[in-house]
Amino acid sequence: MSALVTSPAVADKESRARLSAVVEYVLAEARKSGASAAEAGVNISQGLSLTVRLGEVETVEHTRDKGMGVTVYFGQRTASASTTDFSETALRETVRAACTIAKYTAEDDCAGLADPERLAKDIPDLDLHHPWNPSTERAIELSRAAESAARGLDKRITNSEGGSLSTHEGLEVYGNTHGFLGTVAATRHSLSVSVIAQDDSGMQRDYWYTVARAAAGLESPEKVGLEAARRSLRRLGSRKLSTRDCPVLYEAPLASSLLSHLVSAVRGSSLYRQASFLLDSIGKPVFADFVRIHEQPHLKGAQGSAAFDSEGVATKPRDLVRDGILQGYVLDSYSARKLKMATTGNAGGVHNLTIEPGRDDLAALLKRMHTGLLVTELIGFGVNMVTGDYSRGAAGFWVENGEIQYPVEEITIAGNLKDMFQHIAAVGSDVDARGNIRSGSILIESMTVAGS
Amino acid sequence: MSTNMLTLARKSLLEPAGLGETELMRLIGQLMSGSVDYGDLYFQYSRHESWSLEEGKVKSGSHSIEQGVGVRAVAGEKTGFAYSDEIVLPALLEAAGAARAIVQQGAQARVPVAFRGEAGRQLYRPDDPLASLPDEAKVKLLERVEQEARAQDPRVKQVMASLASTHEVILVARSDGTIAGDVRPLVRLNVTVIVESNGRREQGSSGGGGRFTYDYFARADQALSYAREAVRQALVNLDAVEAPAGTMPVVLGPGWPGILLHEAIGHGLESDFNRKGTSAFAGKLGQRVASEQCTVVDDGTIPDRRGSLNVDDEGTTTQKTVLIENGILKGYMQDTLNARLMGVAPTGNGRRESYAHLPMPRMTNTYMLAGKYDPGEIIASVERGLYAVNFGGGQVDITSGKFVFSASEAYLIENGKITRPVKGATLIGNGPDVLTRVSMVGNDLQLDPGVGTCGKEGQSVPVGVGQPTLKIDSLTVGGTQG
Numbered sequence: 047m048s049a050l051v052t053s054p055a056v057a058d059k060e061s062r063a064r065l066s067a068v069v070e071y072v073l074a075e076a077r078k079s080g081a082s083a084a085e086a087g088v089n090i091s092q093g094l095s096l097t098v099r100l101g102e103v104e105t106v107e108h109t110r111d112k113g114m115g116v117t118v119y120f121g122q123r124t125a126s127a128s129t130t131d132f133s134e135t136a137l138r139e140t141v142r143a144a145c146t147i148a149k150y151t152a153e154d155d156c157a158g159l160a161d162p163e164r165l166a167k168d169i170p171d172l173d174l175h176h177p178w179n180p181s182t183e184r185a186i187e188l189s190r191a192a193e194s195a196a197r198g199l200d201k202r203i204t205n206s207e208g209g210s211l212s213t214h215e216g217l218e219v220y221g222n223t224h225g226f227l228g229t230v231a232a233t234r235h236s237l238s239v240s241v242i243a244q245d246d247s248g249m250q251r252d253y254w255y256t257v258a259r260a261a262a263g264l265e266s267p268e269k270v271g272l273e274a275a276r277r278s279l280r281r282l283g284s285r286k287l288s289t290r291d292c293p294v295l296y297e298a299p300l301a302s303s304l305l306s307h308l309v310s311a312v313r314g315s316s317l318y319r320q321a322s323f324l325l326d327s328i329g330k331p332v333f334a335d336f337v338r339i340h341e342q343p344h345l346k347g348a349q350g351s352a353a354f355d356s357e358g359v360a361t362k363p364r365d366l367v368r369d370g371i372l373q374g375y376v377l378d379s380y381s382a383r384k385l386k387m388a389t390t391g392n393a394g395g396v397h398n399l400t401i402e403p404g405r406d407d408l409a410a411l412l413k414r415m416h417t418g419l420l421v422t423e424l425i426g427f428g429v430n431m432v433t434g435d436y437s438r439g440a441a442g443f444w445v446e447n448g449e450i451q452y453p454v455e456e457i458t459i460a461g462n463l464k465d466m467f468q469h470i471a472a473v474g475s476d477v478d479a480r481g482n483i484r485s486g487s488i489l490i491e492s493m494t495v496a497g498s
Numbered sequence: 499m500s501t502n503m504l505t506l507a508r509k510s511l512l513e514p515a516g517l518g519e520t521e522l523m524r525l526i527g528q529l530m531s532g533s534v535d536y537g538d539l540y541f542q543y544s545r546h547e548s549w550s551l552e553e554g555k556v557k558s559g560s561h562s563i564e565q566g567v568g569v570r571a572v573a574g575e576k577t578g579f580a581y582s583d584e585i586v587l588p589a590l591l592e593a594a595g596a597a598r599a600i601v602q603q604g605a606q607a608r609v610p611v612a613f614r615g616e617a618g619r620q621l622y623r624p625d626d627p628l629a630s631l632p633d634e635a636k637v638k639l640l641e642r643v644e645q646e647a648r649a650q651d652p653r654v655k656q657v658m659a660s661l662a663s664t665h666e667v668i669l670v671a672r673s674d675g676t677i678a679g680d681v682r683p684l685v686r687l688n689v690t691v692i693v694e695s696n697g698r699r700e701q702g703s704s705g706g707g708g709r710f711t712y713d714y715f716a717r718a719d720q721a722l723s724y725a726r727e728a729v730r731q732a733l734v735n736l737d738a739v740e741a742p743a744g745t746m747p748v749v750l751g752p753g754w755p756g757i758l759l760h761e762a763i764g765h766g767l768e769s770d771f772n773r774k775g776t777s778a779f780a781g782k783l784g785q786r787v788a789s790e791q792c793t794v795v796d797d798g799t800i801p802d803r804r805g806s807l808n809v810d811d812e813g814t815t816t817q818k819t820v821l822i823e824n825g826i827l828k829g830y831m832q833d834t835l836n837a838r839l840m841g842v843a844p845t846g847n848g849r850r851e852s853y854a855h856l857p858m859p860r861m862t863n864t865y866m867l868a869g870k871y872d873p874g875e876i877i878a879s880v881e882r883g884l885y886a887v888n889f890g891g892g893q894v895d896i897t898s899g900k901f902v903f904s905a906s907e908a909y910l911i912e913n914g915k916i917t918r919p920v921k922g923a924t925l926i927g928n929g930p931d932v933l934t935r936v937s938m939v940g941n942d943l944q945l946d947p948g949v950g951t952c953g954k955e956g957q958s959v960p961v962g963v964g965q966p967t968l969k970i971d972s973l974t975v976g977g978t979q980g
Contacts, residue, residue, distance in 0.1 A: 099575075099774075108596045109582040111854065128562040130583045136563070142559040147547075152555035152634045182887025183597070205775055242776055242897055249778065251897035284898070289744040289980045319552060320692055322700065340645050417886065427891040428924035428976065432692060432701045437976040438742070439893070439902035439923040439964075456900050458924050485587035495979040496743035496926075 056092050056176060057217040057231035061142050065090065068132055069221040072116050075141040081118040081148075083159050083223045084355070088114045088132075091216035098483050099208035100197075106182060108283075109214070117436035119142045124151040138388065144256030156383035161359065162224045164379075164389060166354035166361075173346040174232040176260035178213050187236060188267050195271030202282065203275050207251065209267070226337045226358040234349075235261050239274035245282050252277035252423075257480050259347045277422075280443075284455035286498040287444060293418035294459055294493045295411055297442070298476045299335040300424055301401075302483035305339065306445045307463055308332075309396055309483075310431050312372065314381020323464055324372070332372045334470045336404075339367040343397035350482030356394035364390070366399065376462070400484040404473045411487050413448035418447050419495055421459065434463040440495075457497040503808055504615050505554075506624055507669040507679025511541040515585040519613055522671045525569070525587075527609045528594040530673055533573045533601045536834065537594075537673040539809060540568040541585065542853040547628050548662035551640040559633075563688060568595040568853040572835055581854050595834040618815050619808040621801045621980025622709035624681030627663035629710030632900070636661055639687075639712070639721055646725040653736070654729055655699070656692040661685075663712065670813035678813030683709050686948070689724045693732040702732030706947030708802045731888060731907050731957040734919045741908065741923035741977025742791055747880045748973040749911065749923065751887030753944035754875070756963035759794055759864050760900040760952065761892040762929040763787070763980050767829075768823050768847070768859040769836035771896050778899030778930050779827065787827045788933030791869050794822040798862030800847050804948040805863035805962035812848035812857055819845045821864075822933070827893045833859045834932065859888030860912040861952060865964030876938045878914040885909045885916055886925070898924050899929040902976075932970060940967030 066090045090112040097104045114137065115128035125147035131139040136187075193209030213235045221227040238255035244473035249270070254273040256265035296304060306325075316322040324332060333339070343361035345351050352361055357379055365373050377385070378393035406414060421442040428437040437460040443450045474486030510520065522539065529537035541566040550554055565768055566583040567590055578600030580593040629857030631639070640659045647657045663685040671677045693700055699959040701980035704727035708714065715721040763779070771777035779787065788794070798807050805814050812834050820828045833848030848862035877885060885908065888961060892903030904924045909916045939971070946963035 061832065085767070094901070103600060104854065105577045105579065106512075106600050108857065109854065110581070110583075112583060120686055123556055126560045130564050130566065140561075140563070147549075147559035147561060148631065150556070150637050152557055152637075154557045155557065157557070194943065199681075207774070207776060245883055249776075249897045251776065252896065258613065281898075286974075291980065319658065321656070369534075378863050423895075425893040425895060425900070426926075427893070428902070428904035428922050430698050430906075430922055433921070435921050437904065437922065437978075439900065439924055439926045439976070441895075441900070448799075455898060456901070456926055456974065458743075458926050460741075460923065460976050460978045478532070481882055494743050494980060495743075496974055496976045496980075498745050498974070 051058050056090055056215045061090065061217055062229055063100055065217060065219040066227060068114060068137065069152060069219050069227065072114065072137055072141060073223055075138055075219060076116065076118050078332055079141060079145045079201050081145065083119040084116060085135060085159055085222035086114065086116040087218060087220045089216060091214060093208065093212065093214035094185060095212040096185045096189055097208040097210040098186055098193055100145055100206055101190060101194065102206055103186055114140065114469065116141055118148055120148050120155050120157060121157060122204065123148045123151050124157045124254060125151055141276055144419045159222050159224055160359045160389060161262055161377040163238055165224060165226045165358045169228055169353045170344060172344060172351040172353060174351060176233050176262040178217050178233065180203065182212065192237055192267035192271040193237045195268040196239045199272055199275040200279055202243045202279060204244040204314050205242040209239045209271065212236050219261065220356065222260050224245050228354050233259055235264060237264055237270050239266060239271045241274050241278050241435060243278040243282050247283045249276050250284065252281060254282035257349065281453045282497055284441065284453040286456050287454050287495055289496050291492050291494050293415045293488045295415050295418060295420045296488045297420060297422045298474060298478040298487045300421060301485040302478065302481055303424060303486040304488060305399055305401060305485055307429055309376055309399065312375045314375055314377040314385060316431060317375060318384040320382055321447050323431050323432065327372045328374060328461055331370045332374060333367055333467045335370040337367055337370045337470060338365060338402040340365045341399055345398050348490040349480065350398040350400050352397050355391045359391045359393065361391040361466040376383055396482065398482060401473055402474045403477050403486045406472055406475050408487050411472055414444055414472060415445060415489055416448055417446050420450065436461050436463050436466065449479040459493045459495055461493040469485055499889055502677035503618055503624060504677065505683055506681050507667050510667045510702065511543055511669045516687050517587065523588055525590055525607060526671065526673050528567065528591055529571045529598050531598050531601060534571045534598055535574065536572040536864050538570050539671045541633050541669040541851050542666065544664055544666035545628055548660060549636050550638060550645055550660040552658045553645055556637045566853040568596045570856065571598040571600060572721045573701060574684050575839065575858065576600045579856050590810050590841040601824065602832035609673065610918055612675065613671065613677040614675050616676050616678035616813050616815055618808055619799060620681065621799060621806045621808055625683050625711050626665040627683045627685045627711040628665055628871055639644050639715060643689055643721050643725045646722040647689060650726060650729040651694040651733060653695045654691050655694045655977040658687050658690045672813055674861060676813050678809040680808045683711060683712065685710065685712055687715050687721055687724060688787040689728040691728045691732050695735060698736060700732050702730065702735065703726040704728040704731065705949050708804050708948040710802050719764065734907060738919040738921045740979045742856060742884065742975055743980045745972045745974050747883035747973065748970045749876055749880060749883060749885045750968055752942045752967050753964060755864055755889055756946060756965035757892045757903050759866055759965060760861060760963050761894045761903055762927060762932050763794065763821065763862050763937065764864045765894050766896055766899060766929050767831055769830040769832045769840060770859050772830050772842050773836045777896050782827050786825050787930055788825040789936045790825045791939040792822055792825050792933050792936055795820050796847065796861055796864045798852040800863055803863050803962050804950065804960045810846045810848045811850045811860050814844045814846045814848060816846035816862060831859045831861060833857055849959050851959060852953060855880065858953060858976060860959055861961050863945065863962035865945060866966065868941050868943035868966045869942050871938045873940045873942050874968050876940055876967050877911055877916060879938065879969065880911040881913060883911045885911050894929060900926065900931050902926045920977065926974045926976060933971065935971040937966055937971050938969040942966045
């Protein structure tokens with residue numbers, strides 16, 4: 047069973063050379079077809095995803111993907127095309143498809159590659175590539191250990207959605223006709239458990255996961271399983287709350303969602319389309335005055351690290367918010383030109399966006415809140431980026447005297463993001479660094495909770 | 499007629515790769531070792547294009563091609579899966595070897611001697627929508643939509659419109675000898691506008707589509723009607739006041755608000771969660787889960803609908819499945835794996851995003867049948883409540899049963915009359931009992947315009963929803979005015 051995957055290394059020298067050759071071939075074809083400029087990205091990846099449920103293997107999925115995307119420019123007209131077939135014929139046809147579309151798109155002053163002087167020159171090693179290739183047996187063993195730790199914690203853990211291990215290795219090469227050619231090899235491994243707790247009050251499900259670039263950076267299966275079980279158990283006996291205004295504390299794993307709303311609001315494409323509640327906000331106080339939010343693109347081994355963005359532009363550490371004041375937007379070359387500004391190296395998104403942690407851990411934040419709602423789950427998409435109006439389904443815990451009283455569910459929390467940002471009362475020291483946005487728990491002074 | 503689909507699928511998926519029944523048999527033979535109960539091969543070829551307009555110009559367009567084969571081996575509750583984006587025999591044999599490795603080597607299982615074509619349906623024409631209109635005309639269509647939106651009102655500041663289509667051909671070959679093909683067109687047009695008045699900005703969106711070609715949008719000014727609708731919604735929202743907070747009667751409009759059914763009961767009635775006992779609906783078959791007035795079906799057989807399929811992604815002919823009849827839970831939506839493990843027949847709900855994803859039970863078009871009340875009568879019956887007619891997205895926690903869906907156009911009902919528009923708000927409820935509080939079902943059943951996309955475990959598939967106007971006696975409304 048173990049030797050089932052033949053794993054040609056995804057990111058060896060040969061693959062790098064092969065993908066670079068694909069990029070160069072595509073760029074040359076674009077030139078040949080009359081394009082004045084072009085850019086192309088090529089990627090290959092492989093992985094294994096495995097789930098053990100109730101101690102037995104449920105699914106074993108082998109993934110192996112590849113793709114090529116090209117954007118062509120004919121002066122100020124542009125179009126793009128992609129394919130999963132790397133044969134010369136398919137690559138040529140894909141370039142042709144893009145060129146055909148570009149005949150019909152409109153002239154756009156702002157279209158074009160990134161300015162050459164902004165392209166990354168030195169590409170530091172960000173420690174993102176640590177292939178693992180566990181045998182299937184090993185992957186089963188880890189998933190099973192994580193799930194069984196969860197199931198063994200308490201007899202009220204009655205059912206499971208399983209323990210899952212996933213490992214992924216990818217190689218990407220991006221190039222453009224300014225002569226830029228950059229390569230990124232990266233790995234991502236994760237272990238997760240989702241279990242169901244049950245008592246007379248009904249069933250509750252929760253989960254936990256660990257993720258790292260290197261297998262050694264993963265939390266132990268036991269730790270993941272126990273945390274998943276603890277989270278499911280604590281939700282048993284959830285009640286509704288009556289409708290009220292009160293302080294709301296977002297637990298760290300959810301707090302990053304508030305920052306992702308900020309990113310959506312200050313993204314260039316939202317701004318030039320006037321589809322944001324934060325138009326013309328640079329230099330203005332958008333957050334409470336102690337808040338600092340910054341990007342750390344060059345953190346070694348982190349989930350959001352990148353030396354260059356998806357246009358080849360060099361990334362730079364920077365403050366997005368300092369002393370509560372918005373310092374800049376999140377721009378790619380196109381939206382920057384639209385706004386008569388310079389790209390911030392954010393084509394494709396932000397890189398390790400971090401809200402500066404405070405001194406209080408979660409327990410201290412609960413004390414500080416005194417009476418209010420600790421939110422541990424959000425569902426739904428009730429956020430209007432044009433107005434900032436916010437209304438989402440929530441579950442969590444009612445807190446009095448700084449202590450958790452009982453779990454709550456089937457409630458909504460609502461407000462306006464503008465006010466919520468201004469009224470952040472504290473940021474926790476309990477930073478969740480598993481994602482591209484890193485945040486401790488965030489306490490908001492007041493929101494409307496709707497319930498019974 | 500439907501062998502026609504299979505013939506087309508063979509022609510575009512197997513013939514270019516030099517694959518015939520002998521090779522398919524060999525691949526299935528490779529999959530089926532001792533304890534493998536079931537195996538299948540899923541061939542897919544799809545082309546997709548999109549064109550988008552903003553600031554009065556079609557600034558960008560894109561085209562993509564995706565093709566490959568997913569290979570699956572199932573033994574009891576175990577599934578082994580691998581895929582290849584190269585449709586050539588050696589790569590497929592390797593994928594089959596990887597997929598079957600979930601079980602120990604054993605005696606060769608029985609492999610069928612011949613394939614038998616699945617009947618399938620003929621719900622839409624196997625046309626290629628990308629080729630249904632010259633590129634120039636696609637651009638013109640979007641420009642006309644933009645002009646129509648701007649012509650509605652001077653307060654329209656931004657118009658964004660997109661036109662997209664997919665031409666997809668699939669072929670499924672199964673270890674039980676079933677072979678099926680489908681050619682699935684899908685088109686969609688969307689418009690979003692931003693209006694501004696006295697410094698206040700609001701947005702409105704509209705769109706539609708289905709399994710046909712771009713011709714649909716030219717018919718009866720269909721595309722222009724989306725532009726007008728988006729502007730209408732945005733202007734309504736300019737006058738919206740804060741939404742109420744708390745539990746109150748809620749009247750849902752017909753059509754797209756059927757997202758209620760999709761979230762509140764649809765996902766909870768997918769058979770995987772029920773076989774595993776993780777759904778809040780597990781073990782409730784035959785029990786009352788809705789008021790007597792409620793009959794809800796999942797129907798993959800409606801001609802031309804976005805959620806319809808001639809055969810599902812496991813080659814099973816689609817059907818109309820009764821989920822809830824007069825309030826009693828009647829059935830689940832099944833794929834082959836869960837149907838076999840539960841000892842029932844599949845219902846044609848086995849779906850997957852692509853060859854690179856495993857199939858699972860998914861909805862097609864889920865809707866509630868019409869009742870007896872006049873919509874006006876329903877609104878008149880509410881003293882104070884919410885009337886919600888347009889929605890953004892929704893989500894559900896299958897296990898606790900709690901679900902949300904977010905209104906993007908809603909009004910207060912005061913003393914039986916629709917009064918002021920209110921801002922969008924999220925509505926939250928409990929799936930297993932929300933429909934027990936449905937006290938009036940309208941006679942105005944509508945299906946949505948063809949805009950739904952459902953996500954489950956990271957896989958997106960096109961779906962439809964529908965319902966008549968209906969009244970829920972109490973539901974929590976997540977506004978800010980307590």
